[in-house]
Every structure is written in structure tokens, then in C-alpha cells.
Amino acid sequence: MKYxxxxxxxxxxxxxxxxxxxxxxxPSFPRKPVTIVVPYGPGGGADxxxxxIAPKMGEKLGQAVVVENKPGAGTAIAATxxxxxxxxxxxxxxxxxxxxxTNQHLYRKLSYDPIRDFTPITLTGRTAYILVVNPTxxxxxxxxxxxxxxxxxxxxxxxxxxxxxxxxxxLTTVMLERASGIHMVHVAYKGTGPALPxxxxxxxxxxxxxxxxxxxxxxxxxxxxxGTGAPKxxxxxxxxxxxxxxxxxxxxxxxxxxxxxxxxxxxxxxxxRDAYAAAVxxxxxxxxxxxxGVEPLLTTGEQMAAYVRTESARMxxxxxxxxxxxx
Numbered sequence: 001m002k003y004x005x006x007x008x009x010x011x012x013x014x015x016x017x018x019x020x021x022x023x024x025x026x027p028s029f030p031r032k033p034v035t036i037v038v039p040y041g042p043g044g045g046a047d048x049x050x051x052x053i054a055p056k057m058g059e060k061l062g063q064a065v066v067v068e069n070k071p072g073a074g075t076a077i078a079a080t081x082x083x084x085x086x087x088x089x090x091x092x093x094x095x096x097x098x099x100x101x102t103n104q105h106l107y108r109k110l111s112y113d114p115i116r117d118f119t120p121i122t123l124t125g126r127t128a129y130i131l132v133v134n135p136t137x138x139x140x141x142x143x144x145x146x147x148x149x150x151x152x153x154x155x156x157x158x159x160x161x162x163x164x165x166x167x168x169x170x171l172t173t174v175m176l177e178r179a180s181g182i183h184m185v186h187v188a189y190k191g192t193g194p195a196l197p198x199x200x201x202x203x204x205x206x207x208x209x210x211x212x213x214x215x216x217x218x219x220x221x222x223x224x225x226x227g228t229g230a231p232k233x234x235x236x237x238x239x240x241x242x243x244x245x246x247x248x249x250x251x252x253x254x255x256x257x258x259x260x261x262x263x264x265x266x267x268x269x270x271x272x273r274d275a276y277a278a279a280v281x282x283x284x285x286x287x288x289x290x291x292x293g294v295e296p297l298l299t300t301g302e303q304m305a306a307y308v309r310t311e312s313a314r315m316x317x318x319x320x321x322x323x324x325x326x327x
């Protein structure tokens with residue numbers, strides 16, 4: 001079956017996740033509401049994405065699709081919950097870079113296996129990380145001015161927040177620190193939502209996050225975007241330069257993918273993917289996502305598996321070079 005989306009990112013097809021069951025689906029699926037588990041609290045990019053697509057997925061499936069926030073342990077709490085769920089398609093995970101590509105390199109003992117414990121459904125979306133600052137504390141206009149100020153300031157006088165130690169926003173900041181030679185004090189939070197009040201009040205000065213999480217604060221001037229992790233200027237952030245223009249090779253995306261527990265029957269997986277395809281092909285849904293800086297993605301499970309492996313190898317190098325461990 002061919003899927004179409006406003007902007008589809010096509011990945012090379014390599015061998016997919018192992019152990020996907022070929023059992024036949026129960027004809028009654030879905031026989032009750034379907035839950036999308038989000039591994040972050042309300043207010044983050046994954047939560048926004050799930051809540052935009054859920055209603056249209058529900059229309060296609062003929063059952064309500066509800067979003068359940070289950071933050072903590074760098075997405076491991078949500079991932080473990082879904083991995084141990086009944087593999088019938090009624091409990092899904094909207095995981096991300098942390099879930100599938102970084103946690104296995106950050107924890108020696110992980111409570112789930114990102115390959116064996118899940119049946120991949122599709123990559124769902126990506127949005128570039130942007131560096132935002134509290135302009136009252138940091139009246140800089142771009143990344144170059146910000147980096148220059150950090151270099152000249154006394155040690156440990158600049159702080160930044162993230163949605164969790166070892167998470168994508170934290171690692172993105174580490175990438176900037178290593179590319180520019182600066183160092184800042186890291187303050188970890190349990191999600192973007194809890195970090196924003198401290199950023200707005202001046203308790204922390206800067207943070208990498210996604211556009212959808214800070215859109216109203218950028219519009220009001222309470223926060224300022226200094227640079228984007230995308231390789232070029234984004235239409236929703238005119239005038240905000242790519243960080244890679246100052247530090248060649250710098251690129252950072254928050255990407256997401258939907259999975260079901262391992263052993264979920266393939267017909268059920270196909271039905272979930274069909275519902276997701278209907279959602280992201282809906283003009284209203286696509287407009288909401290793209291206006292918030294999200295690029296909708298639609299892939300096969302095999303394509304998702306291949307991309308996860310590539311990203312896992314890339315992030316392993318970053319984590320090891322920075323000697324980061326969460327054990």
C-alpha cells in the first residue's frame with residue numbers, strides 16, 4: 001500500500017526489527033479505546049503531536065484514541081509499560097530519539113529492549129531543536145553572540161535547562177558545547193513543561209526545545225530563538241539562522257516513532273498505520289503540525305527500524321565522546 005503525506009521523509013529499507021509476529025489479527029480490533037502513551041508530561045513536542053493526530057486516528061479506527069502521559073526515567077517508564085502490555089494494538093507508544101536510540105547507551109541496565117520489545121509501526125514526525133533564551137538575562141540576537149558571551153563569562157555563570165539528563169535536548173546542548181568549546185551548568189527537569197516556568201522567570205537562562213513548546217512565548221517576546229538545529233532557516237522562524245552556519249556539521253532533530261508491543265499481529269499493525277496515515281494526510285492536521293514546526297513522517301516499519309539503527313550508532317559516538325552515563 002502506498003502512503004502519501006504533505007512532506008514524506010523516505011529512508012532506505014534495511015532489515016527491520018526482529019521477532020515481529022505474523023499472527024492473524026482479531027477481527028474485532030479495535031474493540032475498545034486505543035491509548036497512545038507519551039513518555040513526557042503535558043506541554044512537550046511529543047504530547048502536542050499525539051494530541052493533534054489522536055482525534056483523526058480515532059475517526060478512522062471507529063474507537064476513541066486517548067493520550068496518556070507517562071514521564072520519567074528518560075522515557076524508560078513509558079517504554080517499559082508498553083513493552084509489557086498485551087500485544088493487541090490497544091496500547092501504543094509514541095517514542096523518540098531517547099527511547100529507541102540513546103537510552104541503551106546511557107544505561108547499563110535498561111528495563112526494556114528498544115529492538116526486541118517492540119513492533120515498529122512508522123516514524124511519525126520530526127522537528128528541529130532551537131536554542132531559546134530568556135532575553136532579560138541574555139540580550140543576544142544570535143548563537144554567535146551567545147557563545148561569545150559564555151566564553152568570556154566567569155566559569156559556571158551560565159545555566160541551561162533540559163527535559164531530562166541524557167535526553168535529546170541535553171545531548172543537543174552537549175553537541176553545541178563541544179562544537180563551540182563553551183561550558184554551561186546543566187539543570188535537568190522531568191519534561192519541557194516543568195522547565196519552562198524557570199526559563200521564563202530567569203532561574204535558568206537558556207534551553208534547547210522545539211518550536212511548538214515555546215511558540216506563544218516567542219510571539220510575546222518573553223523568549224527569543226537564537227538558532228535552529230535544522231540545516232537551513234525554517235519558515236516558522238524567519239531570521240533565525242541555522243546553528244550549522246556557525247558550527248559546520250551541527251544538526252539536531254527531535255524525531256518520533258510509533259510502536260506496539262512485540263508480537264502484535266501484523267494486520268493490527270497495518271490497521272494502526274492506516275489510521276495514522278489518514279490522520280497525517282488530513283489537511284487540517286497537517287497544517288497544525290507544520291505551522292508548529294513539525295515535519296510529518298510516514299514510513300514502513302522496516303524503514304523505521306533502519307533509521308533507528310543509524311541514529312543509535314550516531315548517538316553512541318556522541319555519548320561516549322562526552323563520557324555521559326546515567327547509571
